[in-house]
Amino acid sequence: MEVKTVVVRGLDVLVAWDEAAQExxxxxxxxxxxxxxxxxxxxxxxxxxxxETVDGRGLMAMPGLINMHSHPSSEPGNRGLLEELGSAKLGQSSLYEYMPVFRADISSAPYANQVAVSEMLKSGVTTYVDMSLPRPGWADTVAATGIRGILGPMFRSASWATRNGHSVEYTWDEAAGERAFEASLDVVKSALAHESGRLGAMLCPSQVDTCTPALLQAAQAEGRKLGIPLQVHAAQSVVEFQEMTRRHGRTPIEWLDDIGLLDEHLVLGHGIFLNDHPSLFWPQADDFALLARSGTGVAHCPTVFARRGISLNYLGRYQQAGIPVGIGTDTFPHNMLDEMRLASYLARVVARNFKASSTEGVLDAVTTTAARMLGRDDIGRLAPGFKADFSLIDLRHAYMRPAREPLRSLLYSAGDRAVRDVYVDGRQVVRNGEVLTIDVERALHEVEQAQLSTLSRVHLNDHAGRSAETLSPKVLRTLEAGA
Incomplete structure (x- = not known):
């Protein structure tokens, strides 16, 4: 195939990497x-x-953003259902009582994946971590969108459920967990060998409280052999913290350290509920210092927790301590610029200090730091020899002007509205704000149909037999036509 040289000429602003200054x-x-x-x-x-020449006048080129944590195979189908739901008696989380009953059939996963990736691309994401259950054709679905995908097949030794809305029960099947782990290795190896050249992999034991030590250690060993990182949901809920301290007398972070998991190759999905979080009282541990010493990273997903009155404590604190922090979308919408803005604002609110987060720190979290967490030295920067993953931002957009400080204008005012064009691996995948690689309308239709099917079965999956309308009532009363 012919290799073309494309030049974006005369950019008003280029966000490039200064190797000498490392910024x-x-x-x-x-x-x-x-x-x-x-x-x-x-x-x-x-x-x-x-x-080929592209006119760069009126544009800013910036590095492609890296999404460190997402569940695109399911989350688009939760729109309109989970925004205001949490279990009042389960730490305000929606994990145990609500998310399982609204989960769509896996047959809709390819379309949900396409919807989520289209949102990511339009917000400037060029690389993302896809934490999903393995399924046939997953790698090809992701590759066809044109994005750079890191497949993270999930596996675990136990499932959870609540039968009363105030306690969580675990059902263990270690053999099933081992089989799921073997299946995940097949996915990982196929992703690493995919003909697109844009797929990577990560091993993702699902949750710290649903995996045996042996399963976690086996995943760590295979990750080291393959040269890929691990990501596990940990310190993500009060319920999880209480369960782990009940079982072991150790915090989730201490327990991971006890079994040898904490290191620079591990990413914690969320990493919120350390022993010193204001929602907890466990003063005899020092989780924060353990993370800082070990080099373990954190994937921070602000929106999904902010909906439930929960936040990391807090972004700037982690970064200043040297804890690597990336940012993920986790939930819908998969809009990275929204997540970046909220991460910055929440840090300032939680710390009650406007210096608790900076725009530069948030940018680093979704570029250089995220690349390092993935073990990649070829993405996250605009510099010779790096992958041609970048966005062109419309500096003439009304929400960008005055464009005296373009990154601030983008993050705090314009958001994804100003993302004009996106390139991944040198190929244009978004033009004038429209995704070129996905039939978004078809994908949305299929997700809508899948949601309708799911809603009809909700009462069968809910512990109290409640309907979707009872669990997640609409904002306003609906009057029938003619009423």
Whole structure:
């Protein structure tokens, strides 16, 4: 296949990487040149051969964003259902009582995946971690969207359920967990060998409280062999914290350390409920110091927890202690710029200090830090030799102006409305705000149909036999036509 050289010429702003200073910097009036899937020049005037030129006037080029935690195979189908639900007697979480009853059939997963990826791409995401249950055709579905996907097949030794809305029961089947782990390894290996060249992998034992030590340690060993990281949901709920301290007399973080899991190759999904979180009282531990010493990373997903009055304590604190923090979407919508803005604001509110988060720190979380957490040295920056993953931002958009400080204007005012074009691996996947690689309307239709089917079965899955309308009533009363 012919390799083309494309030059985005005369950008008003280029967010490029300064290798000497180890930081992102602004360039004005600069060129961004890519040959095939790699960047060959970022800054200055490109004088080499060129097959195609893109007019960069009125635009800002910035690195593609990295989404460290998402569940795209299921979350789009929860829209309109879970925004205001949490269990009052289960730490305000929706994990145990509500999410299981609204879970769509896996047959709708490819379409949900497409809906979620379309939202990510339109918000400037070029790489994402997809934590889903393995299914046939998953790798091909992700590859066809044009995004850079890190497949994280989930597996566990136990499932949870509540039969009364105030206690959680665990059903253990260690043999099933081992079989699921073996199936996940097949997915991982197929993703790493995928012909697209854009798929990676991560091993994802589902939750700290649903996995045996042996399963977690086996996953760690295989991850090291394959050179890929692990991600496990941990410190994500009060229920989980209480369950782990009941079982072991140890916090979830202490227990992971006891079995040798904490290290620079592990990412904690959420990492909120450390022993010093204001919602807990367990002063005899020091989870924060354990994370900082071990190099363990955290995937911070602000929206899904903010809906339930919960927040990390707090982004800037983790970053200043040297704990690697990436940001993920986790829930719907899969809008990374929204998550970045909320992460920044929540940090300031929780700390009651406007210096508790910075725009530069949030940008690093979704670029350089996230790339390091994934073990990647070829994404997250606009510099020669890096993958040609980037977005072009419309500086003339009304919400971007005045564009005196374009990253602040993007993050705090314009959001995804100003994301004009997106390129992954040198290929354009979004043009003028529209995704080129996905039939979004078809995918939305299929997700809507799947949700209707799910709603008809809710009463069969709920512990109290409640209907969808009882569990998640609409905001306003509905009057029938003619009433």
């Amino acid at each position: 992102h910097v602004y360039h004005h009036g600069a060129d961004l040149a890519l040959r095939g899937h790699l960047i060959v020049q970022a800054g200055g005037r490109y004088e080499g051969p060129c097959d």
